[in-house]
Amino acid sequence: MPSCIPVRAWLAACMLALAALCGSPAAYAGDDELSATLIQFRDADFDGKTELVEKLVVLDNPRVAVILNALSDSRLYFQEDPGRVVIGLGDGSEITIEDAVTGAALGQVGKRDLDRITANNRLRSLIEDRLASLGLSSADPSQRRAAIDVFLRNPDPAGVPRLQARLAVETDAKTRQLLTVALALADLANPDATVRAKAATDLGGQLQPEIRGRLAKAAAEDSDPAVREAAQRALSHTQFRLQMLGWAETLFFGLSLGSVLILAAIGLAVTFGVMGVINMAHGELMMLGAYTTWLVQQWLPVNWSLPVAVPLAFLVTALVGIAIERGVIRFLYGRPLETLLATFGISLILQQAVRTIFSPLNRSVSAPDWMSGTFAIGPLEVTMNRLVILGFCIAVFALLWLALQRTRLGLEVRAVSQNRAMARAMGVPSARVDALTFGLGSGVAGVAGVALSQLTNVGPNLGQSYIVDSFMVVVFGGVGNLWGTLVAGLSLGVANKVLEPWTGAVLAKIVVLVFLILFIQKRPRGLFPQRGRAAEV
Amino acid sequence: MIKNLPKFLRGALLTGALALGATLAHAADTIKVGVLHSLSGTMAISETTLKDTVLMLIDAQNKKGGLLGKKLEPVVVDPASNWPLFAEKARELLQKDKVAVVFGCWTSVSRKSVLPVFEELNGILFYPVQYEGEESSRNVFYTGAAPNQQAIPAVDYLMNDLGVKRWVLEGTDYVYPRTTNKILEAYLKSKGVKDEDIMINYTPFGFSDWQSEVAKIKQFGSAGKKTAVVSTINGDANVPFYKELGNQGLSAKDIPVVAFSVGEEELSGIDTKPLVGHLAAWNYFESIKNPANDAFIKEWHAFIKDPKRVTNDPMEATYIGFNMWVKAVEKAKTTDPDKVIDAMVGIETPNLTGGTAKMLPNHHLTKPVYIGEIQADGQFDVVWKTKGLVPGDAWSDFLPGSKDITADWVTLKCGNYNTVTKKCSGQNFK
Numbered sequence: 001m002p003s004c005i006p007v008r009a010w011l012a013a014c015m016l017a018l019a020a021l022c023g024s025p026a027a028y029a030g031d032d033e034l035s036a037t038l039i040q041f042r043d044a045d046f047d048g049k050t051e052l053v054e055k056l057v058v059l060d061n062p063r064v065a066v067i068l069n070a071l072s073d074s075r076l077y078f079q080e081d082p083g084r085v086v087i088g089l090g091d092g093s094e095i096t097i098e099d100a101v102t103g104a105a106l107g108q109v110g111k112r113d114l115d116r117i118t119a120n121n122r123l124r125s126l127i128e129d130r131l132a133s134l135g136l137s138s139a140d141p142s143q144r145r146a147a148i149d150v151f152l153r154n155p156d157p158a159g160v161p162r163l164q165a166r167l168a169v170e171t172d173a174k175t176r177q178l179l180t181v182a183l184a185l186a187d188l189a190n191p192d193a194t195v196r197a198k199a200a201t202d203l204g205g206q207l208q209p210e211i212r213g214r215l216a217k218a219a220a221e222d223s224d225p226a227v228r229e230a231a232q233r234a235l236s237h238t239q240f241r242l243q244m245l246g247w248a249e250t251l252f253f254g255l256s257l258g259s260v261l262i263l264a265a266i267g268l269a270v271t272f273g274v275m276g277v278i279n280m281a282h283g284e285l286m287m288l289g290a291y292t293t294w295l296v297q298q299w300l301p302v303n304w305s306l307p308v309a310v311p312l313a314f315l316v317t318a319l320v321g322i323a324i325e326r327g328v329i330r331f332l333y334g335r336p337l338e339t340l341l342a343t344f345g346i347s348l349i350l351q352q353a354v355r356t357i358f359s360p361l362n363r364s365v366s367a368p369d370w371m372s373g374t375f376a377i378g379p380l381e382v383t384m385n386r387l388v389i390l391g392f393c394i395a396v397f398a399l400l401w402l403a404l405q406r407t408r409l410g411l412e413v414r415a416v417s418q419n420r421a422m423a424r425a426m427g428v429p430s431a432r433v434d435a436l437t438f439g440l441g442s443g444v445a446g447v448a449g450v451a452l453s454q455l456t457n458v459g460p461n462l463g464q465s466y467i468v469d470s471f472m473v474v475v476f477g478g479v480g481n482l483w484g485t486l487v488a489g490l491s492l493g494v495a496n497k498v499l500e501p502w503t504g505a506v507l508a509k510i511v512v513l514v515f516l517i518l519f520i521q522k523r524p525r526g527l528f529p530q531r532g533r534a535a536e537v
Numbered sequence: 538m539i540k541n542l543p544k545f546l547r548g549a550l551l552t553g554a555l556a557l558g559a560t561l562a563h564a565a566d567t568i569k570v571g572v573l574h575s576l577s578g579t580m581a582i583s584e585t586t587l588k589d590t591v592l593m594l595i596d597a598q599n600k601k602g603g604l605l606g607k608k609l610e611p612v613v614v615d616p617a618s619n620w621p622l623f624a625e626k627a628r629e630l631l632q633k634d635k636v637a638v639v640f641g642c643w644t645s646v647s648r649k650s651v652l653p654v655f656e657e658l659n660g661i662l663f664y665p666v667q668y669e670g671e672e673s674s675r676n677v678f679y680t681g682a683a684p685n686q687q688a689i690p691a692v693d694y695l696m697n698d699l700g701v702k703r704w705v706l707e708g709t710d711y712v713y714p715r716t717t718n719k720i721l722e723a724y725l726k727s728k729g730v731k732d733e734d735i736m737i738n739y740t741p742f743g744f745s746d747w748q749s750e751v752a753k754i755k756q757f758g759s760a761g762k763k764t765a766v767v768s769t770i771n772g773d774a775n776v777p778f779y780k781e782l783g784n785q786g787l788s789a790k791d792i793p794v795v796a797f798s799v800g801e802e803e804l805s806g807i808d809t810k811p812l813v814g815h816l817a818a819w820n821y822f823e824s825i826k827n828p829a830n831d832a833f834i835k836e837w838h839a840f841i842k843d844p845k846r847v848t849n850d851p852m853e854a855t856y857i858g859f860n861m862w863v864k865a866v867e868k869a870k871t872t873d874p875d876k877v878i879d880a881m882v883g884i885e886t887p888n889l890t891g892g893t894a895k896m897l898p899n900h901h902l903t904k905p906v907y908i909g910e911i912q913a914d915g916q917f918d919v920v921w922k923t924k925g926l927v928p929g930d931a932w933s934d935f936l937p938g939s940k941d942i943t944a945d946w947v948t949l950k951c952g953n954y955n956t957v958t959k960k961c962s963g964q965n966f967k
């Protein structure tokens with residue numbers, strides 16, 4: 001790792017030098033005024049800084065946007081000696097700086113030698129608004145929409161002519177639609193009552209809270225009864241859409257929680273369900289998978305790390321699983337209590353080993369860009385990482401099912417689990433099959449760990465928080481049945497999320513557990529009990 | 538199974554004997570300092586750092602020639618995040634090892650569990666973490682923040698500087714969040730906030746599926762009034778919470794979250810991109826520029842041999858507590874608990890942010906309060922601070938049960954004195 005830092009610094013320096021060569025920083029007429037304003041940032045309080053930002057925005061200087069962005073990202077510093085404002089690039093205690101006014105590279109300095117010019121949230125919103133409203137004629141449609149969003153948040157009548165002018169030339173469909181909404185919002189303040197009523201009708205079904213607020217105000221306070229009625233109708237239209245969306249959202253949350261439960265449980269469905277081994281170290285195998293992701297991210301760029309981490313985590317945890325099976329569990333077949341104690345011991349050993357090797361602190365696993373943000377399914381915005389994990393869960397399930405149904409190993413696994421003695425008589429090497437099955441289940445747990453690293457803490461305690469849930473899903477679904485695990489995971493997830501808004505998170509969990517206890521009382525073998533001779537043993 | 542049991546027992550006995558041997562081997566002419574922080578289990582993530590901090594301070598003190606002409610000797614035990622074990626280990630430290638002082642505990646429940654032991658055996662405990670208040674023991678010195686030194690100023694900042702009108706009090710379901718939220722709810726209502734503008738949610742320990750909770754916050758915040766979340770979410774549940782906030786597109790500009798349990802150390806395990814701009818209230822931030830702080834950070838990096846390790850508020854509280862104890866022992870010229878306890882009140886030592894911490898008669902400290910915004914590099918930028926130092930208040934003025942109660946170990950000699958009925962209850966109750 002240490003050898004990387006100079007390389008990165010060298011690269012940064014190269015890029016800066018290149019930038020300086022390509023376009024040597026041009027001196028603008030306003031540079032003196034710009035640096036004079038910038039210096040004042042040093043002693044200004046947040047109110048002072050607000051004024052200074054307003055001053056900067058009106059300066060016609062291309063550096064202004066760069067400087068404001070740097071201020072917003074907390075990369076703007078004051079350098080005591082020789083008393084100038086600089087922009088810092090990169091992380092770490094040594095950073096590369098450039099002159100804020102000219103953009104000239106100034107080399108590397110220690111971070112503690114610089115005074116950061118701080119920004120707070122109010123200042124950041126102001127900067128974002130000012131920069132965004134400059135973007136109405138930008139070439140990038142998303143920037144144009146950001147500019148319209150600023151107007152939606154704070155409809156300033158002075159901005160209306162600019163929006164109308166833009167609508168006349170706008171080609172992007174989404175932006176056009178947003179523009180119409182913005183203009184309708186402006187029309188709500190029109191002196192003509194028919195225009196107001198039409199605007200209110202047009203705004204029905206728009207979900208932005210600002211628009212809802214305006215409509216509610218119009219419904220209550222407008223002088224014209226027709227406008228009030230139109231606003232009321234529009235509001236109930238919005239309300240209906242909101243409710244539908246709420247249900248769809250809850251369903252997605254439930255499916256997504258279900259997919260996490262399935263991922264956590266599916267490896268256990270193999271080791272516990274098919275082999276009958278109570279593996280208390282299952283959670284720790286997931287933890288190892290998550291740590292593998294972290295290790296991969298130390299060497300590969302974040303965006304590529306996950307596709308590499310998945311097979312690697314499978315390999316690592318499958319090997320650990322086989323080692324556990326060969327080293328401990330194979331001596332304990334048929335003795336569930338001892339297996340439980342031994343694997344519990346292994347889980348503690350693995351936890352403490354990770355604590356010793358990687359420190360008890362959590363490791364930071366970054367999310368790749370393609371897993372951040374939201375994805376719109378119609379009006380429903382779902383979070384990208386949950387969607388990817390849902391798809392990933394389905395893929396893992398399908399692969400595992402195929403492996404058990406369509407491969408030689410799967411056939412042998414099923415044969416051994418149904419009748420060990422008979423399978424051996426038919427020439428199935430049962431010891432080898434046991435080891436490979438346990439390895440398969442453990443490997444799947446490791447793959448689940450890669451997914452979990454995107455959702456929760458990667459630390460020594462990761463496994464503990466999922467072990468109870470995984471057993472719950474497997475037992476509820478019916479031991480020895482993969483489909484049972486799928487149905488159980490999804491239904492527990494959805495039930496939990498439907499309950500949560502009414503009862504709160506703590507009570508929802510309790511209610512689900514109580515239901516499970518009652519259910520197991522009634523049907524001890526779960527949703528899909530295994531039939532046949534093995535089930536009778 | 539029965540066959541295996543004796544072997545297992547024998548192993549346990551052997552380990553015990555080894556540990557015993559190790560402690561007896563040291564010479565007698567030292568002052569023993571107990572360190573009671575979990576080194577394994579769930580709380581190891583936070584507490585291991587404090588163990589290292591105490592060891593660093595002891596090391597530095599020994600290099601300066603020790604205390605009263607003797608070397609300090611650390612006695613480190615591992616209560617393994619197991620609350621009853623905390624009490625056992627505390628007893629072991631006080632009775633068997635005869636330590637002069639103990640630095641330890643993180644969670645309130647561990648403190649409550651060792652409290653009777655320290656009171657019975659007359660030991661001294663320095664407790665370095667922010668907590669819910671409603672306690673003052675003669676044998677405990679609380680060097681972390683009381684609610685009026687963290688929660689109340691943070692709410693004041695949100696209300697006055699950011700104009701927040703609607704409040705979500707989001708916490709993990711245990712004693713610290715419940716008590717703090719009770720205090721905050723009473724405080725907000727006293728400031729004229731209506732019932733429908735306060736939403737209180739609790740989630741279980743280690744909660745990781747925040748989708749519905751965040752959707753609920755989003756909906757609550759879309760009522761047209763500025764909304765903020767006051768988070769008493771405990772350690773590990775924070776990462777998925779902030780990740781979900783980021784994923785659902787709730788930035789600090791829309792709905793800021795102010796947290797009381799998220800510091801530099803917790804952030805070092807998180808991808809901080811989605812968190813920038815969210816707030817935390819503490820009495821110390823690593824980013825505060827000050828010669829004392831610079832020196833402390835340098836010393837820490839040298840001691841831990843890792844320039845990437847951060848410092849945080851409970852470390853400063855440990856630093857202050859340790860220096861106060863050293864001063865009190867020097868003043869009392871003995872490590873006798875009664876004399877040191879009497880010498881403690883009124884002791885002043887510099888804190889790491891340029892001010893002075895003073896031990897008050899209620900065994901709490903004077904502290905400055907800072908509000909910091911999370912930066913992309915996992916550090917905080919201070920955006921607000923209290924004008925002067927805030928004296929810690931053991932018994933909150935905003936709870937009906939504790940309004941009239943004060944703690945004073947100098948004149949009243951009582952930690953739970955009711956000013957209306959003029960009665961002392963709890964410890965020293967006669």
